[in-house]
Amino acid sequence: MRVTEPDAAAIARAAELLRAGELVALPTETVYGLGADALNPAAVGRIFAAKGRPADHPLIVHLPDAEHLVRWARAIPKEAIALARAFWPGPLTLILKREEGVPDEVTGGQDTVGLRVPDHPVALALLAAFGSGIAAPSANRFGRISPTTATHVVEELGDKVALVLDGGPCQVGIESTILDLSRDTPEILRPGAVSADDIARVIGRRPAVKGETAAAAEEPAPRVSGALAAHYAPGTPLRLVPAAMLTEEAAALAGEGSRVAVLARSVEDPEDARFLWHAAPADPKGYAHDLYASLRMLDASGADFILVEALPDSPDWRAIADRLGRAAVGSGEADET
Numbered sequence: 001m002r003v004t005e006p007d008a009a010a011i012a013r014a015a016e017l018l019r020a021g022e023l024v025a026l027p028t029e030t031v032y033g034l035g036a037d038a039l040n041p042a043a044v045g046r047i048f049a050a051k052g053r054p055a056d057h058p059l060i061v062h063l064p065d066a067e068h069l070v071r072w073a074r075a076i077p078k079e080a081i082a083l084a085r086a087f088w089p090g091p092l093t094l095i096l097k098r099e100e101g102v103p104d105e106v107t108g109g110q111d112t113v114g115l116r117v118p119d120h121p122v123a124l125a126l127l128a129a130f131g132s133g134i135a136a137p138s139a140n141r142f143g144r145i146s147p148t149t150a151t152h153v154v155e156e157l158g159d160k161v162a163l164v165l166d167g168g169p170c171q172v173g174i175e176s177t178i179l180d181l182s183r184d185t186p187e188i189l190r191p192g193a194v195s196a197d198d199i200a201r202v203i204g205r206r207p208a209v210k211g212e213t214a215a216a217a218e219e220p221a222p223r224v225s226g227a228l229a230a231h232y233a234p235g236t237p238l239r240l241v242p243a244a245m246l247t248e249e250a251a252a253l254a255g256e257g258s259r260v261a262v263l264a265r266s267v268e269d270p271e272d273a274r275f276l277w278h279a280a281p282a283d284p285k286g287y288a289h290d291l292y293a294s295l296r297m298l299d300a301s302g303a304d305f306i307l308v309e310a311l312p313d314s315p316d317w318r319a320i321a322d323r324l325g326r327a328a329v330g331s332g333e334a335d336e337t
């Protein structure tokens with residue numbers, strides 16, 4: 001694998017590799033993606049092999065611009081056009097009825113497709129050079145922490161990808177909001193930087209949020225792997241602890257001889273040499289930006305436990321709380337995915 005500065009030559013080379021059916025890792029504003037030509041089933045198959053991801057999990061197709069929507073989706077509701085206009089390029093994925101010719105390998109055999117235009121100059125340059133849709137899940141092994149730097153991609157995928165375009169650290173830091181517009185009621189399948197309120201302001205009604213209503217819980221097989229209870233997980237057991245108990249809990253574990261890493265937000269560092277204490281930004285944007293890099297660092301520290309200070313229960317923190325909840329459930333199962 002080669003990691004490269006994303007100059008014009010590298011972008012041209014990446015587009016060539018995509019045309020040849022190879023995998024290219026690309027930066028987006030959310031996380032790094034593992035990209036392949038979305039119209040080439042064999043190339044898309046390589047994504048699943050590289051990630052170790054179940055083949056029925058659909059992929060997001062990244063588009064050069066909103067004009068490309070009509071090539072991938074049909075029966076496009078007005079709300080989709082309004083949202084694309086408001087948030088693209090940006091961290092919002094729209095689930096729409098798929099157009100003919102969109103491969104089953106991309107959609108997991110469903111009659112819908114996930115589409116977004118990413119807000120990153122390198123991704124947009126590559127998409128423009130390639131001129132078609134790039135299927136790209138997050139560039140991590142299945143179930144693991146999404147990469148927010150080119151180095152993370154290398155850690156995750158070793159030599160399974162032909163080229164990594166290094167676009168620096170991702171600005172947003174957590175994956176896009178996924179909004180299902182393929183059925184009567186818009187529903188957020190995965191929360192992200194674009195909130196239910198942001199969406200409501202554009203379409204004039206508030207989307208349902210998966211997990212918030214009883215009906216959503218009754219749905220069959222997971223359509224969103226990011227919605228599996230265990231996901232985004234470090235190998236070290238991770239636990240969420242209320243602020244008031246954070247220091248006490250860390251001390252108790254250290255007292256039993258465990259090595260403890262802490263991701264704090266508001267609780268001050270007790271400067272106890274037995275802990276690796278990491279202070280996260282106190283605001284949701286900063287917190288999301290640093291989250292995955294911090295989790296990787298704490299995971300690699302050799303700690304027996306990662307304690308994470310529980311987050312405020314407010315809309316601003318919802319998407320981050322979602323990721324941390326899943327990280328807690330999936331943690332401590334190194335290399336089982």
Ligand code: TXA
Binds near residue numbers: 058093112176
């Ligand atoms: O921010 C992001 O969305 C990043 C960057 C690279 O764009 N991508 C990302 O991809 O997070 P991935 O594959 O790790 O997560 C995409 C999610 C999956 O959980 C998948 O199940 C869901 O999108 N998805 C894709 N197409 C879908 C569809 N037709 N219906 C329901 N869910 C879909």
Ligand code: MG
Binds near residue numbers: 137138146226
């Ligand atoms: Mg992912």
